[in-house]
Each structure stands twice: as structure tokens, then as C-alpha cells.
Amino acid sequence: MNDPIVLEGNAAVEEFDVRKYIRLQMMPHFLCPGCGHGIALRALLWAVHELGIDKDRLAVVSGIGCAGRLSAYIDANTFHVTHGRPLAFASGLALVRPDLHVVVITGDGDCLAIGGNHFIHTCRRNLKLTCLMLNNEVYGMTGGQVSPTTSETRITTTTQLGNAEPHFDACALAAAAGAGFVGREVTHHVPKLKDVMRAALEHPGFAFVEVMSDCTEIFGRKNDMGSSPEMILRQKSEIRPSAYRDTVETPFRPNTLPTGVLMCNERPEYGAAYRQYAQTVKSAGDGKQKRG
Amino acid sequence: MSLASEVAESSQHSGGAAARGSREPVNVLIVGVGGQGVIMVSKVLASLCQAHGLQVKQSEVHGMAKRGGSVFSHVRFGKQVWSPTIPKGDVDILLALEWAEGLRWLPQLRAETGIFICDTKRIVPPFACLNRRQGAPMRYSRETPAEVIAHVAEAYAVDATRMADELGNERAANTVLVGALSTAMEFPLADWERVLAEFVPRKTVGVNLEAFRLGRSWIEEARRTAPDTSDPQGQGLAAAVVPSTVRVEIEAQWCKSCDICVKLCPERCLRLNSERIAELTDPAKCTGCRLCEWLCPDFAIRVHLQPAAAVA
Amino acid sequence: MSIATVAVEPAASNLRLLSGNHACALGAIAAGCRFFAGYPITPSSEIAERLSRELPRVDGVFIQMEDEIASIAAVIGASMGGAKAMTATSGPGFSLKQENLGYAALAEIPCVIVNVMRGGPSTGMPTRPAQGDIMQARWGSHGDFPVIVLAPGSVREIYEETIRAFALAETYRTPVTVLYDQSIAQLLETVELKQPGAPVERKWASGPPEKYQPYAPLDNGVPAMARPGDGYRSHTTGLTHAENGFPTQTPEVVERNIGRLLGKLERHRAAIESFQTLRCEDADVVVVAVGISARAAGSAVAACRAKGIRAGMFRPITLWPFPEEALRRAASGARAVLVPEMNAGQMRLEVERVLGRDVRIEGLHKISGDPIDPAAITARIEALCI
Numbered sequence: 001m002n003d004p005i006v007l008e009g010n011a012a013v014e015e016f017d018v019r020k021y022i023r024l025q026m027m028p029h030f031l032c033p034g035c036g037h038g039i040a041l042r043a044l045l046w047a048v049h050e051l052g053i054d055k056d057r058l059a060v061v062s063g064i065g066c067a068g069r070l071s072a073y074i075d076a077n078t079f080h081v082t083h084g085r086p087l088a089f090a091s092g093l094a095l096v097r098p099d100l101h102v103v104v105i106t107g108d109g110d111c112l113a114i115g116g117n118h119f120i121h122t123c124r125r126n127l128k129l130t131c132l133m134l135n136n137e138v139y140g141m142t143g144g145q146v147s148p149t150t151s152e153t154r155i156t157t158t159t160q161l162g163n164a165e166p167h168f169d170a171c172a173l174a175a176a177a178g179a180g181f182v183g184r185e186v187t188h189h190v191p192k193l194k195d196v197m198r199a200a201l202e203h204p205g206f207a208f209v210e211v212m213s214d215c216t217e218i219f220g221r222k223n224d225m226g227s228s229p230e231m232i233l234r235q236k237s238e239i240r241p242s243a244y245r246d247t248v249e250t251p252f253r254p255n256t257l258p259t260g261v262l263m264c265n266e267r268p269e270y271g272a273a274y275r276q277y278a279q280t281v282k283s284a285g286d287g288k289q290k291r292g
Numbered sequence: 293m294s295l296a297s298e299v300a301e302s303s304q305h306s307g308g309a310a311a312r313g314s315r316e317p318v319n320v321l322i323v324g325v326g327g328q329g330v331i332m333v334s335k336v337l338a339s340l341c342q343a344h345g346l347q348v349k350q351s352e353v354h355g356m357a358k359r360g361g362s363v364f365s366h367v368r369f370g371k372q373v374w375s376p377t378i379p380k381g382d383v384d385i386l387l388a389l390e391w392a393e394g395l396r397w398l399p400q401l402r403a404e405t406g407i408f409i410c411d412t413k414r415i416v417p418p419f420a421c422l423n424r425r426q427g428a429p430m431r432y433s434r435e436t437p438a439e440v441i442a443h444v445a446e447a448y449a450v451d452a453t454r455m456a457d458e459l460g461n462e463r464a465a466n467t468v469l470v471g472a473l474s475t476a477m478e479f480p481l482a483d484w485e486r487v488l489a490e491f492v493p494r495k496t497v498g499v500n501l502e503a504f505r506l507g508r509s510w511i512e513e514a515r516r517t518a519p520d521t522s523d524p525q526g527q528g529l530a531a532a533v534v535p536s537t538v539r540v541e542i543e544a545q546w547c548k549s550c551d552i553c554v555k556l557c558p559e560r561c562l563r564l565n566s567e568r569i570a571e572l573t574d575p576a577k578c579t580g581c582r583l584c585e586w587l588c589p590d591f592a593i594r595v596h597l598q599p600a601a602a603v604a
Numbered sequence: 605m606s607i608a609t610v611a612v613e614p615a616a617s618n619l620r621l622l623s624g625n626h627a628c629a630l631g632a633i634a635a636g637c638r639f640f641a642g643y644p645i646t647p648s649s650e651i652a653e654r655l656s657r658e659l660p661r662v663d664g665v666f667i668q669m670e671d672e673i674a675s676i677a678a679v680i681g682a683s684m685g686g687a688k689a690m691t692a693t694s695g696p697g698f699s700l701k702q703e704n705l706g707y708a709a710l711a712e713i714p715c716v717i718v719n720v721m722r723g724g725p726s727t728g729m730p731t732r733p734a735q736g737d738i739m740q741a742r743w744g745s746h747g748d749f750p751v752i753v754l755a756p757g758s759v760r761e762i763y764e765e766t767i768r769a770f771a772l773a774e775t776y777r778t779p780v781t782v783l784y785d786q787s788i789a790q791l792l793e794t795v796e797l798k799q800p801g802a803p804v805e806r807k808w809a810s811g812p813p814e815k816y817q818p819y820a821p822l823d824n825g826v827p828a829m830a831r832p833g834d835g836y837r838s839h840t841t842g843l844t845h846a847e848n849g850f851p852t853q854t855p856e857v858v859e860r861n862i863g864r865l866l867g868k869l870e871r872h873r874a875a876i877e878s879f880q881t882l883r884c885e886d887a888d889v890v891v892v893a894v895g896i897s898a899r900a901a902g903s904a905v906a907a908c909r910a911k912g913i914r915a916g917m918f919r920p921i922t923l924w925p926f927p928e929e930a931l932r933r934a935a936s937g938a939r940a941v942l943v944p945e946m947n948a949g950q951m952r953l954e955v956e957r958v959l960g961r962d963v964r965i966e967g968l969h970k971i972s973g974d975p976i977d978p979a980a981i982t983a984r985i986e987a988l989c990i
Contacts, residue, residue: 018591023839026850027546028590034550038589059832061681072839072850077832079684080841081677082707088674092681092689093832095665096639100685100832118677121670188556190586216550229555232587274667278660 004098004128004272005057021045021055023075031066034228036213037134039187041070043211044103044132046190047198059100061090063115065141066215067107067134084114087122090129098271101201104131108149109139112168116148123177126205127270132197133170133208136215144218155222170210175263180205182263186212188236192260199261205269212239212257317347317370319378320473323397324389325415326361329466332491333387334365336470340479340487341369351376361417362393387473389452389466390415392433395440408447409472409511411465412437424558424579425538448472448511455510456503461496464503471507475515481508538580539596540572546592553584553593618797624762624789625692627797628718628782629654631766632690636803637716638664639689641678643671643697646730647786648720651692672697676704676717683708683715684840686831688770688803692718694786695737696727698744705779706745707842710865712819712827714773714780714806716766721785721895723973732973733786735895735946739953741781742924748862750869752780752876753924755894759793765921771804772876776868777826783923785946787896787975809836818849819861825868869925877930878921883909884934887916889985891942892931892955894920897976901944904981915985923951928958935959940988944968944976964988 022045031037048058055076062071064083071078077100081089086104094102111119111133122129138156139145145158149170153162175182181203183196193211200207214220214231225231240256320337324330334350341348352365366378380400385407388394394410401408416432437449452468467488474484485501492500549568561577562570562584570593572578585595622630629651632640640659642652652668659666665682669675675691682689693701698719708715723729724736737744741753752772756765762784769780807828809816818838819827830836843851844858852858869876880898882905884890889908893901898919908915918934920927935941941963943952952967959965968984970976 017594019594022591028548028592031589033548033590034552035589038591039587042586042588042591055837056833056835059685072841076837077830078837078839079681080839080843081680082703082842085673085677085704088669088677089681089684091667091669091674092639092641092678092683093685094681095667095678096682096687096689097685097832117670118674121674188587190583227555228550228589229552232552232556274665278663278665281657281660282663 005101016046016049018042018045021048021075022073026073029073030069032140032215032217034214034216034231035066035140036136036187036211036215036228036232037066037070039190040132040134040193040211040213041073043187043190043193044105044197045074046194047201048101050194050198051201053101053201057100059090059093059097059102060105061086061093061102062105063107063110065107065110065139066136067105068110069141070105070134084110084116085118086110087115087118087129087131091122091125091127094127094129095271095274098128098275102129103201104129106131106133107140107147108133108135108137108168108170109147112148112170112173120173120177123174123179123206123208125270126178126180126267128203128205128272130197130200130203130207131209132200133210134213135170135210136213136219137167138215138219140215140218144215144222154219156219157222171208171258171262174208178267179208179263180265180267180269181207181261183208183261184210184212184257184259186232186235186239186259187214188232189259196261199264203264204272205265205267212259317368317373318385318477319383320367320369320385320387321364321378321383321397321400322367322387322389323362323364323393324411324466325393325417326363328363328389329463330363330365330389333389333466333470333473334367336487336491337367337473338369339491340483341367343483343487344479346370347373349373349376362396364393364397385409385473385476387469389413389469391437395433395435398440398444401444404445406445407476408440408444409469409476410437410440410447410449411452411469412449413451413453413465424581448514450507450510452507455506459499459502459506461499461503464496464500467492467500467503468507468510471504471509472511474504474508475511537598538575538578539598540575540578540584541594541596542570542572543592543594544569546590548590548592550589552587552589556587557584618799619794620797621792621794622759622763622797623650623792624756624759624784625650625720626654627759627763627795628692628766628789629658630797631763632716632770633658633662633664634763634797634800635688635767635770636805637688637690637770638662639666639679639682639687640664640691641667641669641675641682641689642691643669643675643693645672645694645697647722647789648692648694648697648718650790651718651720655690672700673704676701676708676715679715679717680704680708680711680713683713684832688714688716688774690716690718690770692720694720694722694730695724695734698737698740702740702744702746705751705781706747706749708779709745709749709751710747710842710844711840712777712829712865713840714770714777716769716773716780716782718766718782719784720789721783723971729973731786733788733896733946733975734971734973735785735897736948736950736971737783738894738923738945738947738950741783748866750778750866751924752776752778752869752922753783754780754878755783755921755923756788757784757895757898757919757921758788758795759791760795761921762788763795763797767800768878774804774806775826776872776876777806777829778869783895785895809834809838813837817847819845820847821864825864825871873925876922876925877927879927879930880917880919880921881930881934882917882919883914884916884918884938886914886937887934888914888937888939889916889942889988890935890938890940891915891917891944891981891985892920892935892951893917893944894923894951897944897946900976900978901981903978904985907978907982908985911986913985913989926954926958931955931958935963938963940964940966942966942968942981942984942988944970944981944984946970946976 058076062068063086146156185193388410441447453465456464561574640655656666679689723732723734773780809830830838839849846852891901
């Protein structure tokens with residue numbers, strides 16, 4: 001088994017150029033005009049750059065959907081796996097290769113609907129993984145169906161009269177399930193988004209970051225939310241940075257989404273705990289290994 | 293009962309308790325930036341005067357200023373005070389917690405005898421950065437303390453923020469200035485310290501009393517020696533002006549005409565051309581803030597910032 | 605009171621009394637398996653239990669995942685990271701694993717899946733044996749995909765076939781299923797565990813990264829795999845991809861790549877196939893059976909031969925790809941073929957496909973949860989000879 005990763009930071013601090021981290025031959029990417037996923041991808045790569053993570057040591061596992069396609073654009077070891085399962089694939093990868101930075105890119109449907117079980121258990125296990133959930137409130141790739149995070153009353157192709165189901169708060173879910181790190185940011189705040197992702201990448205346990213992304217073509221259009229810049233600004237106006245929580249205990253605008261680093265704890269990381277356990281088994285079991 | 297005796301005792305001082313010049317009433321104008329503690333300083337002073345049996349009127353404007361905005365507070369005290377605000381040019385002591393705010397209110401000071409006590413701390417307001425180009429000059433006062441002091445009857449430029457910082461709490465800068473202010477009045481030292489201890493947060497009483505004494509001794513020292521005209525920050529401000537050139541590179545093949553850069557550019561210097569590809573309309577307006585680069589979902593924009601020297 | 609005493613030779617140190625599931629676990633360790641992810645399910649759980657003890661001792665990782673889907677996903681993830689990895693399950697879990705099994709087949713990620721068959725359909729009979737997953741093991745995932753299925757028939761064979769499963773998975777970059785039933789899984793037999801040679805390792809990418817094509821086949825039709833961290837930074841996807849690893853829908857590129865994928869095992873049939881023939885040379889009736897049914901069939905053949913009936917047995921050990929030529933040879937002189945199996949007739953379909961209409965083919969199907977009695981097979985052979 002390889003030695004676990006140690007972050008050394010980018011000593012050179014050379015200026016970030018996203019083109020050094022993407023597969024140029026795949027450009028332009030296939031996302032719709034104005035899709036916030038590209039902004040989130042830039043922020044991730046910026047954080048990777050700032051931390052000085054070697055591209056050869058970066059593994060990106062993504063699921064199915066618009067968000068799942070992002071892995072193909074990253075110049076790293078990338079795995080585009082089955083719908084809802086990237087966290088499970090990544091768990092296996094991270095357990096045998098603690099020397100890799102394993103980042104999972106998933107969408108709201110991928111992570112919370114079909115992958116919901118994997119999500120809560122990965123949070124609980126607290127294995128060192130960085131999970132980026134790009135939340136655009138809709139199944140974009142399949143044409144705009146309602147997702148677990150679609151706000152109530154929103155119109156989608158499967159909720160023609162408005163969504164009647166309540167939506168998930170992914171961050172609250174992650175925190176309740178025991179994730180080591182939980183953060184949320186909108187795409188408009190790119191440097192802050194980068195900082196949250198950077199903190200997530202540095203966190204020793206399972207780190208979950210929800211990015212509020214815009215789907216203009218499939219979701220915004222149906223709901224009269226305007227063009228991409230308008231959607232981005234709307235998302236920005238609907239948030240409440242975590243810093244404000246300290247000064248205003250009771251939310252003065254109850255519909256706002258808290259953003260920033262929402263939770264960070266020191267629970268033991270599973271991979272390290274397992275390696276320690278294995279060491280104990282090994283040293284204790286040498287003399288008295290049972291015959292089968 | 294001790295209060296009564298104190299009042300009786302201090303009332304003997306009241307005639308001469310004011311600033312030298314002993315004009316009635318004494319007018320103190322305390323100014324600064326929201327969040328610095330202007331109101332706290334004026335409350336300390338007003339409370340002290342009241343304890344000495346003087347009539348006090350304090351009027352302040354802070355509501356619209358909020359944190360970071362301009363705040364001022366008039367404190368007038370004496371045997372009899374009629375009007376709550378100080379007429380222009382009648383300020384006996386101008387206590388400023390921020391350099392530019394001090395300059396803003398300087399015309400209020402009594403020309404021949406006014407005392408100006410000012411922190412050299414600079415808080416640059418957002419509207420002083422209208423030109424968002426990197427290294428662009430800020431619209432902030434360029435006068436050095438020495439230049440200002442030369443025009444005022446009695447002036448002290450105190451680096452109170454640094455002094456407080458060295459004591460371990462930058463926020464006690466206003467108390468350093470209260471210490472400086474105390475030398476201009478004749479209230480007993482013990483009364484100053486007692487009132488001060490009442491108004492500052494309980495946990496910070498120690499550091500505030502230290503700050504108070506430091507401000508007091510600094511000004512006494514300054515009176516003995518030549519006024520300090522060094523300018524620790526003025527130099528830095530000038531040096532910050534490093535003009536740079538901006539070059540915006542747009543990869544037309546990758547642009548998908550989403551309009552994000554055009555609509556979200558703070559300078560409105562981008563547009564979609566006839567082929568609906570983003571282009572820079574007015575390079576002179578571009579400040580190189582990089583928002584377009586960051587927000588381009590298609591990685592089509594790259595902003596190159598180069599120091600002017602490098603270009604030349 | 606007297607107890608008959610038998611003089612015992614000191615047992616060779618590699619002789620063990622083992623159940624099929626424990627033999628499977630030990631075979632995996634011997635083959636170099638260093639990652640196991642599973643989910644509890646009867647009757648396969650002993651494999652997970654045994655490996656949870658064995659793996660930490662060899663610097664491997666055991667993890668019990670949240671469900672069957674996650675466990676095969678983790679296994680494929682570990683294999684992508686370079687580890688030899690395995691999962692084990694039974695029917696209901698095998699159904700859940702089909703999605704990712706198809707992924708492993710398309711993306712060509714080596715892995716081993718053990719399916720201990722129990723009575724079905726659905727939850728069925730968790731503690732009773734069956735052979736109802738024969739067709740699912742071949743066609744369970746959607747689309748056309750290559751697959752290797754090994755069907756051991758004894759505890760010793762489970763040990764050996766598990767080792768071979770890893771070797772085949774690594775050599776041909778494909779998922780390999782080890783398929784046996786509850787009765788052999790929990791049967792204890794004395795077995796000699798032969799230490800295999802060095803574990804077979806898949807071909808890792810070498811040479812300049814800029815020239816590397818993740819799905820460009822080497823001479824044997826199997827592409828070299830890039831190990832993360834080695835500098836190749838390749839892309840792996842479950843979408844139909846070109847040689848460069850990136851998704852494509854260009855018809856000729858799809859045709860070429862999926863064609864290569866489906867032909868991959870066909871090219872190496874000789875190396876993959878394995879089977880056992882028992883007295884087929886002169887047999888009038890050839891019994892075709894796998895697993896526990898083959899053990900009964902073996903007894904039946906012996907019983908028939910004792911009665912002078914020329915019976916023989918053909919037992920595929922590599923169940924998929926089905927050893928077609930070998931079966932044709934074995935059954936070339938037979939008047940009839942009998943397929944006893946613990947399902948409603950799955951392998952019979954394949955035998956019919958292979959042998960065609962030239963020979964009489966009958967099934968002996970049992971779906972009660974009881975293994976097939978040798979006497980029942982004997983009776984059917986006798987009936988077929990009349």
C-alpha cells in the first residue's frame with residue numbers, strides 16, 4: 001500500500017492558468033452556454049493549483065449527468081463511472097491508493113437520488129475524499145426533470161404544474177450523516193468558491209462542497225429566471241454567507257441559503273483508522289493465525 | 293454620598309476644567325469611521341463631565357453611517373449649555389479616530405486656539421477606489437501629517453492604532469486617543485480611569501487602561517519635544533501606485549455567447565460582436581479585475597496583467 | 605466400549621478441512637487479491653468474514669459497503685487504482701451488481717465476482733442451493749459484453765478456480781464471475797491447497813505518455829492499463845469510447861472498438877476454456893452438468909457403467925464462454941444428451957444451441973431447492989437408452 005498524501009502547497013505560487021489543468025483537445029466542452037458547471041470546474045482547478053497538487057496524483061471520479069461529464073475535461077486520472085455510484089468507486093480507489101487525491105464530481109440527482117445511500121454512508125464513514133456536488137436543481141442531461149433539490153413550485157418536464165415535493169438541503173444532510181467537512185458556495189463568488197474547495201481538499205476526512213450552479217437552458221428558461229448572468233446574480237442574492245450567522249442568530253431572511261464553510265470537525269478519518277486497525281491485526285495475529 | 297462630595301469637590305474645578313482658554317461652554321468634536329468607537333469616546337467624556345456636575349449636551353450622527361461610514365459626535369459641556377451642536381469654527385478640541393475624517397472636520401476647529409488630536413490610521417472608503425484598475429491612485433488625502441500640523445494651532449498626529457496593536461488589542465486605539473484628549477482637560481486622572489472602566493467591555497478593562505495611560509504619556513512627551521512629523525503611511529500610499537497594463541485574451545472558438553462576461557463586467561467594457569463572440573470594447577476602461585475570466589464557464593477568457601515597466 | 609482407531613499419518617501442512625467459501629477466500633489471497641468489498645448475504649457471507657481477517661495481514665483492505673451496488677463499485681474503483689479486487693454475493697446481490705459488472709466489462713477493469721447461487725427468483729430460498737443464475741451470469745447486464753464465468757464443482761476446485769479467475773481477469777482485463785451453489789459453498793472437504801506461482805499481473809502502460817492510447821490493443825487484443833500516478837492521466841468511461849478513451853458515437857469507431865471488445869475473449873478461447881470429460885469416448889448418453897449437479901452426474905455415470913450402460917459426462921468448468929467445440933467432440937458419438945440442472949432449463953438452451961437438432965437433448969430440471977439425486981439421473985440415462 002502506498003503512503004498517504006501530504007500536502008505541501010504550491011511553493012512557487014505561479015499565476016493560475018486553467019489551461020494547464022484541462023485537456024485542451026476536448027475544448028470547447030459540451031456544456032450548454034452559460035452553464036455554471038464550467039465556473040465550478042475552474043474554481044476546483046484553481047484550488048488544486050494553489051495547493052500544488054500534482055496532476056498525476058489527482059484522481060477525479062464522476063457520475064452520470066452534466067456534472068459527471070466534467071471529469072473528461074480535467075487533465076488528471078479521470079474516471080467517469082455509473083449513475084449515482086462515484087462515491088462508491090472513489091471509496092475503493094481511495095482505500096487502496098491513499099497516495100492519491102481523490103475528488104468526486106457529482107450532480108444533485110446523481111448524489112442525492114440514485115446515489116443517496118452511497119452519499120450518506122460515505123459521509124458516515126468519513127474516508128478522505130473530496131466530493132463536489134454541482135446543484136443545478138434539475139436533471140439537465142435527460143431534458144429537465146425534477147430532481148431532489150428542485151425548489152418547490154418550480155416547473156420541470158415532470159412537474160408541469162410546479163414541483164410539490166419538498167427539496168433536500170444537501171449540506172444539512174451531509175452534516176447530519178457525519179461528514180467531516182461541509183461547505184456551500186455560489187458560482188458568482190469564484191475566489192470564495194475556490195477557497196471553500198481548497199479547504200475541502202485540505203481536510204483530512206470526507207469533505208462535501210455543494211456548488212449552487214445555474215442551468216439556464218433547461219431549468220431557467222422554463223421558470224422565467226432569465227439568462228445566465230441573471231441566474232447567477234439571483235443565486236448570489238439568495239445566499240447568506242456563514243460569517244453572518246455569527247452575528248445574526250435567527251435568520252432575518254428565512255429563505256436564504258447559508259454559504260461558506262458550514263461545518264468542519266475532527267472525526268477520525270476512516271482510511272487512517274483502518275490502516276491502524278490492520279497494523280494491530282497484523283502484529284497480534286502473526287503468532288496465532290488460525291488454520292482454516 | 294461620595295458622589296455628592298466628589299461633585300462638590302470637582303465643581304471647584306469646573307471653571308477651569310475646560311480646555312486651556314477656559315471659554316464656556318467647552319466644545320469637543322469627536323469624529324471617525326463607523327466601528328472605531330467614536331460614540332464610546334463621547335459617552336466617556338459626557339459621563340465624566342456629568343459626574344463633575346457640569347451640564348453636557350452630546351449629539352451624534354451615526355445612523356446612516358453604519359460600519360465603515362463617517363461618524364461624528366458633538367460634546368459640549370459647561371455650567372450652562374444651550375445649543376446641542378457646535379457652531380462652525382467653535383470647536384475647541386477636534387479628536388479624530390481616522391486621518392481623513394480628521395481632515396474633513398478640520399475647518400470646524402477654532403482657528404487660533406483649537407487643538408487637533410488625530411490618529412494617523414487610514415481607512416480608505418470604497419468610493420475612494422472609483423478607478424478599479426490595479427495600482428490606480430486612490431482618491432484619498434495626500435497631505436502628510438507634517439503639512440497638516442503646520443496649519444493648525446496645536447496638533448498631534450498619533451499613531452494610536454499601532455500603539456494599541458502593540459498593547460495587544462488594535463481596537464483600543466480610541467482609548468489611546470482618550471488618553472491624549474485627557475491632557476487637554478483638567479479632570480482628575482482617577483476620574484477618567486473610573487469612567488473609562490465603566491464603558492469598555494469588562495474583559496478589556498486592563499488593556500484599555502494601559503492604552504489610556506500610553507496615549508496620555510505620548511502626548512505629554514510630544515509636548516516636551518518637537519511634534520512628530522514622520523509619516524509612516526504616507527510613503528506607502530504613494531508607493532502603491534504601480535500602473536499596469538491589461539490584456540484580455542478571448543478564445544473565440546470556445547466562446548458560447550452566454551453573455552455572462554458582458555452582463556457581469558463591473559466596467560461594462562465587454563460586448564458580443566456581430567458573430568456573438570465576446571470582445572473587449574474599451575480596453576481603457578478595463579481594470580483587470582478578472583471577473584470575466586473567473587465567470588467564463590467555457591474558459592474562453594484570460595486576463596493578462598503586466599506591470600507597465602515590463603511592457604515598456 | 606471400543607472405538608475403532610485408525611492410524612493417522614501426520615497431515616501435510618497444506619491439507620485443510622475447508623468449506624467452499626473459505627477455500628474461495630484463501631484462493632483470493634493466494635492469487636494476490638488485496639481488496640474486498642462486500643455486503644452480507646446468505647450463503648456467501650463466510651467469504652467476506654474470512655477475508656476481513658485475512659486481508660489486513662497481507663496489507664490488503666477489507667470493507668463492508670452500504671449495499672451490493674456499492675461493493676462492486678468499490679471493487680472496480682480499487683482495481684482502477686491497481687489492486688486485485690473481489691466481491692462476493694448471492695442471487696439478489698448479483699442482480700444488483702449487474703449494472704457495474706457491465707461497466708467493468710466495457711471499461712475493461714479486471715475484477716472477480718463470486719456468486720454463490722441460492723434458490724430464486726427474488727429472495728427465494730436463501731439457504732437452499734440452486735443453479736438459476738447460469739444465464740444471468742452470461743447476459744445479466746444490458747447490451748453485448750464479454751464475460752468469463754467459472755463454475756467449480758468442489759472445494760478444491762473453488763480454491764483453484766478463484767486463483768484462475770484472478771489470472772484471467774488480469775490477463776484479459778475483464779470481470780470474471782466465479783459461480784457455484786450453496787451446497788458446495790458450505791460443504792467441508794479436505795483439500796490440499798497448492799501455492800500458486802507469482803500472481804498474474806495485468807499489462808501496465810509503459811512508454812511515452814503522449815503516445816499512450818488507453819484502448820489501443822496490444823498484440824493480444826487487450827489494451828495496456830494506465831495506473832494512476834504513473835503519468836498517463838487517462839480517462840476511463842462507461843460511455844462507448846474510442847482508442848483514446850474519450851466518448852464517441854462515430855459508427856466506424858464504435859464498431860471497431862466494441863467489435864474488438866466482444867472478440868477479445870473469442871481470440872483466447874483455448875486459453876480460457878476448461879472442462880472435464882468423463883468416459884465420453886464411447887458414451888451413448890452424455891450428461892452435461894456443472895457444479896453440484898455434476899457431482900451427482902458423476903455418480904450416475906459410474907452407476908450406469910456398472911450396469912453396462914455406456915454413459916459419459918461433460919462438465920464445463922469455464923461455463924462462459926461455453927466450451928462449444930469440446931462439447932461437440934464429447935457428444936459426437938452420443939445418441940442422447942441429458943442436462944441435469946437445478947433450474948428450469950438454462951444450460952439446456954446452450955447445449956441445444958451448440959449441438960443442434962442432430963442429437964436428442966433432454967433436461968432434468970429441479971427447482972425445489974434440493975440437489976439432484978444421482979439415482980434420478982441414472983434413471984433418466986437408463987430411460988434414454990431404451
